Amino acid sequence: MTKEPSRLSRALSDYPLIPLTLLLVVLVVALELLRPGIVNERWIANTIKFAIPLAMLAACQTLTMLTGGIDLSAGVAATVVAFVMATQVPVLGVPLAIAVSLIPAIAMGLLNGFGIAICRVHPLIMTLGTGLVATGCLQVYQRFVIASGSVVPESLAWLGTGRTLGLPNSLALFLPFAALILLAQRQTGFGRLLYAIGSNEGAARLSGVRTWQVYFTLYALSGVIAGITGLLYVGLIKAPSLSLVNPMLLPSVAAAVVGGTSIFGGRGGYGGTILGALILTVLGTLLTLVQIPEGARGVFFGLIILAVTAIYMRLTNQT
């Protein structure tokens, strides 16, 4: 433990995005070698299209993980928003339906904030519980609206699946979103408070931070981001269901972790998460291309996530 960090590892911990970018390039090259000609404009657009919802949902995990928390209700929140929006469109019209659908996500976030900040419940448990309650509520809600049917608005389908000049339209949503998060995490007081709380909550509290306000804002924000992800994702899939975004929850945690955000807080950032989401998406394609059974794909997926995280932590000296 007293060993001086080598120059390489110091450089890597100063610029943690370099090894991730290298890994992404290696994966893409492997894909090209495996199936020459697959890496073209169309493939890139498709990869980005599927990586964007994952990266957005992973933003919830990144921001909460910076404070040492996690948001396991994000997947459910996204599903709820997507479902409520699709079923309310025939009744309320598109703009109002979108506005109404975000309300449950904010409510879930505030409930999370209340449990975590005021009652001091572990975020893992609190968000898990909120997710359970919301799933139940969604199932009951579904029986009331089953007659009205559901519509995915044209505008969301355009955003989710359309392409302009070869690039997916969802970039129009994602680029400002990512810029905002990247700017917020380093340049704004709120972003710095997240790092401060994650590094040492007691110290942050003693230096006058009202941690409960930060938690409320953070989890409500996480709910809103999850909600927007749900809207985008339903535009991509075009079929709202009761478990639409839920399967993306654990990959979103994985994307943040692979991207170098520490699950104990205070370390990492959204830049890594975006690369993490891209890496996971390319990895998914790679494993689909190789003709192996579905089970083996899961095994490799898990092992690669673990190996990447372990190597990455070794390289950047975060043990």
Place this chain on the structure above:
Amino acid sequence: MTQTLAKHGWTLGLAALFAALLILTKMIQPDFGLSGLDSLGRAALPFAFATAAMTVVVLAGGIDLSVASMMAVASVTGARLMDGATETEAVWIVGFVLVVGLCMGAINGALIVFTRVPDIVVTLSMLFVWEGTALLILQGPEGGCAVWLTNLILGGLTLPLLPEGLTNWLPKSVVLVIVVLGVIWVPIRRSKLGLSIYAVGSDPLAAYRSGVSLGQTRIIAYALAGLLAALGGLSLTMSTGIGEPIPGPYLMASVAAVVLGGVALTGGKGGLMGPILAVFVLRLVRMDLTLLSVDPNVTTIIEGTIMVVVVMFGGLLALRGRIR
């Protein structure tokens, strides 16, 4: 006396809650008897083992997100091997599945100790790995189960020397849970190993300085969790007669029961009794709501609300204790 009460207050409260719920069930459904208890016991069986697995790692200061996937692996391994096997061969197969569970858990633990990656991340990755393994063993729900295994949890208990009426009201499944967990956990709890698990969970540094081997204790705790998860998987096969490669909702449910059972997620505090009682309380609540012909979806809301309210209440109580 008061000390024991204070120490086991949470567990006693849960037991009282369970008793109250049983009385309530009897009031809702006057002919609630063996068959009701029997179906309760069988429904609770996989949840009880999953919760026990989660409890052991949480006590050691960790968490295991791969519990449900390991159960799936155990279930399909058992079902695939027992398909067409004779009744005596099934005994060996059960032993084999338990060893497989032990190995899966030990692999989880070893990866956590040697890679030094946080436990949540390792077990999250292993969740995919075990899930994939289960799918490699069986593509869909199929396979078989030995008859004696199925009979092990069917109906009421009959002991050779006692009159049938004395023990018949007690479902075999409940007895199975109590006996198996008792045989596994009580000796461990009383030994040096049990003490080490609690020590590592409450303060790793203090444990290390008192000469407890951190890595070894962690690996053993995870291996135990794997063994218990394998038992949960076997009980799934026992109650359905087939193997199911897709993991059930046991991860979330086991975390909920652990928290309800008064085990601190930070590790080192609590016991196995509380979480198991919590499993039965949660299953009974679900059953009562079904008996009251409440929409099963509303039942999910109520279950989730109970969990959220209890953990918030528990958090506030802990906070008050700290301020005093």
